[in-house]
Amino acid sequence: MxxxxxxxxxxxxxxxxxxxxxxKYDEKIKYSHVILFKDYISRLFLWRDVLEINNTHLKTRESHNILIYLNNEFKEIFDLEIINEKSNFNAYFIRLYVCWNIFKSYINFSKYKNLPEPYNPILKIILRGGDIYIHNGVYHIDDFGVSINNILNGKEKYFSPSLEDDFLDFLDLKFKKGELTNFTNYNDIWITYKNKGSLM
Structure with missing residues (x-):
């Protein structure tokens, strides 16, 4: 096309x-946004591995853009001032999400059918009022400093069982109560959430 x-x-x-x-602009700090961010980074690196993007750093906004590795023509579009306009991470991630959903109709995705949508978790953070920024070389989600070294090194992957608001609100409630430390993985959280009618 x-x-x-x-x-x-x-x-x-x-x-x-x-x-x-x-x-939904909300100044509340939400731990669920940390899980969403780790989910996003894990998805991003699944794509980067398949596309053989060798550099592992994520120190710039542009390092999150995988579209330009899928089709050289996209580089011309991304050279437009409207795309490259200087802005915070939130605005840039919104642009990536929108461009991804527009441009993927121009790509033969059959060989990528087993890969997850890359930018859905990061957009969810923003829609829920979360803030994404780098301070002293560390990614911060709301006010949480987030280490992604294990993901970058290929040692771990984090995937949220759901991106639904009800589940994410459940995570935030459990974190506020100090109960998330009882879980060993996100599947445990999901099981508890599915049974929340008898547990909350």
Whole structure:
């Protein structure tokens, strides 16, 4: 499918407005956002491994962009000022999510069918009012400093059992009560959540 720059930009602007209108600005610090971020990083590195992207650092915004490795034509689109405009991480991740969902119709995804959607967890953080930034070289989600070294080194992967708000709110409630330390993995959290009617 041929890339139509004007059509893409019109759709891009429409989708950006739709998403920004859905953001629930909330100053509460939510531990569920940490899990969502680790889920996102794990998904990102599944894609990077398949695409043979060799550098493992994530020190720049651009290092999160896997679209340009899927099709060289995308680089021309990403050179546009509207895409590369300087902004915080939240705004950049919204752009990546929108561009991914527009441009994936131009890619033969059959060989990637077993890979998860990369940017869904990171968008969920933003829609729930979360804040993503780097301070002193460390990623922070809300006010939580998040170590992703084990993910970057391929030692661990983190996947949230669900991206549904009800489950994420359940995680935040358990964290607030100091009960998340009782879980050894996210499957345990999920099982408890599924049985929450008798446990809460």
């Amino acid at each position: 041929e890339l139509n720059k004007d059509k893409i930009l019109d759709l891009y602007n429409t989708k950006i407005k739709e998403i920004t209108s859905q953001i």
